[in-house]
Amino acid sequence: MQAFIEEYGLLLLGGVGETLFMTLVPTLFAYVLGLPMGVLLTITKPGGIAAAPRFNAVFGWLVNILRSLPFMILMIFIIPLTRFIAGTSIGATAACVPLTIAAAPFVARMVEQSLEEIDRGTVEAARCMGATNWQIVTRVLLVESVPSLLRGLSISTITILGYTAITGAVGAGGLGNIAFRFGYQRYQKDLMYVTVVLLILLVCLIQGVFNLIARRADKRSR
Amino acid sequence: MIEIEHLSKVFQDKNGRVVALEDVSTTIRDGDIFGIIGMSGAGKSTLLRCLCLLETPTEGRILLDGKDLSALRGEELRAARRRMGVVFQGYNLLMQKTVAENVAFPLKLDKYDKAAVAARVTELLELVGLADKAQSYPSQLSGGQKQRVALARALASNPGVLLCDEPTSALDPLTTQSVLELLQSINKKLGVTIVIITHELSVVQRICNRMVVIDESHFVEQGDTAAIFENPQSSIARLLLGKKEG
Numbered sequence: 001m002q003a004f005i006e007e008y009g010l011l012l013l014g015g016v017g018e019t020l021f022m023t024l025v026p027t028l029f030a031y032v033l034g035l036p037m038g039v040l041l042t043i044t045k046p047g048g049i050a051a052a053p054r055f056n057a058v059f060g061w062l063v064n065i066l067r068s069l070p071f072m073i074l075m076i077f078i079i080p081l082t083r084f085i086a087g088t089s090i091g092a093t094a095a096c097v098p099l100t101i102a103a104a105p106f107v108a109r110m111v112e113q114s115l116e117e118i119d120r121g122t123v124e125a126a127r128c129m130g131a132t133n134w135q136i137v138t139r140v141l142l143v144e145s146v147p148s149l150l151r152g153l154s155i156s157t158i159t160i161l162g163y164t165a166i167t168g169a170v171g172a173g174g175l176g177n178i179a180f181r182f183g184y185q186r187y188q189k190d191l192m193y194v195t196v197v198l199l200i201l202l203v204c205l206i207q208g209v210f211n212l213i214a215r216r217a218d219k220r221s222r
Numbered sequence: 223m224i225e226i227e228h229l230s231k232v233f234q235d236k237n238g239r240v241v242a243l244e245d246v247s248t249t250i251r252d253g254d255i256f257g258i259i260g261m262s263g264a265g266k267s268t269l270l271r272c273l274c275l276l277e278t279p280t281e282g283r284i285l286l287d288g289k290d291l292s293a294l295r296g297e298e299l300r301a302a303r304r305r306m307g308v309v310f311q312g313y314n315l316l317m318q319k320t321v322a323e324n325v326a327f328p329l330k331l332d333k334y335d336k337a338a339v340a341a342r343v344t345e346l347l348e349l350v351g352l353a354d355k356a357q358s359y360p361s362q363l364s365g366g367q368k369q370r371v372a373l374a375r376a377l378a379s380n381p382g383v384l385l386c387d388e389p390t391s392a393l394d395p396l397t398t399q400s401v402l403e404l405l406q407s408i409n410k411k412l413g414v415t416i417v418i419i420t421h422e423l424s425v426v427q428r429i430c431n432r433m434v435v436i437d438e439s440h441f442v443e444q445g446d447t448a449a450i451f452e453n454p455q456s457s458i459a460r461l462l463l464g465k466k467e468g
């Protein structure tokens with residue numbers, strides 16, 4: 001045990017750090033892209049506050065296509081874009097680009113789902129009070145759905161964490177990379193088990209923290 | 223004054239045309255407490271939704287102080303909406319905001335002065351008797367209290383007209399009584415015209431000075447409440463009043 005920690009402790013710690021980096025940074029950017037996309041999907045729906053059924057159908061279709069691309073394919077496909085943004089196509093920072101692109105449409109659907117939960121009447125009431133569409137989005141939709149958005153954030157983050165294992169396998173570092181190099185290539189089972197346990201702990205931690213925040217934020221359950 | 227002229231509303235849904243209102247006309251005078259009574263599905267909510275511009279009339283028009291509401295767009299439309307307060311059937315409060323924030327909401331949509339909003343919110347909550355609940359959330363309130371918050375919110379921007387959809391149908395008799403008294407005092411003190419939609423005859427009888435009876439998309443009877451109660455002409459009014467046919 002002592003020897004194991006001495007030999008691999010730093011490596012694993014670095015792996016956790018890189019995994020967290022490759023999870024949190026893309027999550028942030030995926031929301032920067034995905035949140036407005038989700039809002040757009042919601043409000044342009046037939047019966048929405050800015051109904052545009054044709055646009056909505058096309059946009060929804062694009063989001064679905066992007067979502068259905070296997071991550072591995074997407075990652076290879078956008079290497080030129082990754083190079084352009086990150087300056088390189090290898091390493092943890094570069095991995096953030098495909099991770100963001102892959103997660104954004106997923107986030108868009110999560111956001112859409114949260115906004116759908118808001119009662120139609122609440123939006124109509126705001127409209128009757130003379131609210132503009134922008135005010136309805138920023139002061140009703142995005143405020144009333146905060147607890148649900150936070151629960152969605154938890155799911156999105158964990159999904160992105162799962163993707164990092166794939167970027168890890170192709171050389172971007174993190175726990176996935178360690179599991180791949182030592183567990184798969186060198187057949188060191190103990191190290192692989194430890195990385196699996198660490199990944200599970202990370203998932204539980206993320207879920208626990210976000211769900212706690214979501215519960216605290218929800219004013220309906222006091 | 224609100225003039226409803228030959229108003230029709232037809233919905234187009236999967237199963238075809240649904241006529242919710244057909245050629246209805248009436249006038250609601252300033253200072254009235256105007257009752258709209260009818261059975262479920264008669265078209266009451268549709269009428270209210272046309273009045274508060276959530277639905278566009280299929281035919282006919284609605285004039286608010288002589289101005290055709292359906293001709294309004296953009297900022298003019300929003301201004302007209304602010305001149306009417308609406309209390310919805312399900313209250314439609316913001317669940318993630320406090321009572322005070324809910325009442326402040328319509329005020330904050332305009333360019334606003336923080337101190338003035340706070341003062342107005344306090345005033346409104348005192349009017350509806352909820353000053354002590356300012357920092358509570360809607361989920362912590364009873365039905366009657368939520369109704370009062372919705373009322374305070376609807377009154378925030380000093381509307382000339384207050385539209386209420388079934389304001390008492392979810393309340394017990396005692397709470398109903400107090401909400402009706404509150405509506406009456408708002409009408410007297412602030413001079414607000416009130417339109418009440420209901421299926422309860424007792425509500426109309428207690429506070430409305432004028433009324434229409436709506437049945438299957440038509441106004442079958444309208445006039446002074448007292449006169450209609452005295453001598454109902456339509457069979458549906460007689461039915462509602464429990465008087466024998468003939």
Ligand SMILES: Nc1ncnc2c1ncn2[C@@H]1O[C@H](COP(=O)(O)OP(=O)(O)O)[C@@H](O)[C@H]1O
Pocket residue numbers: 233234235240241242260261262263264265266267268269
């Ligand atoms: N958006 C809509 N689409 C289709 N039909 C509708 C819609 N809204 C109301 N209706 C129909 O119009 C009629 C009147 O409804 P409503 O005005 O809600 O009645 P009330 O409030 O008197 O119970 C009903 O038959 C209802 O099904």
Ligand SMILES: [Mg+2]
Pocket residue numbers: 266267
């Ligand atoms: Mg109704």
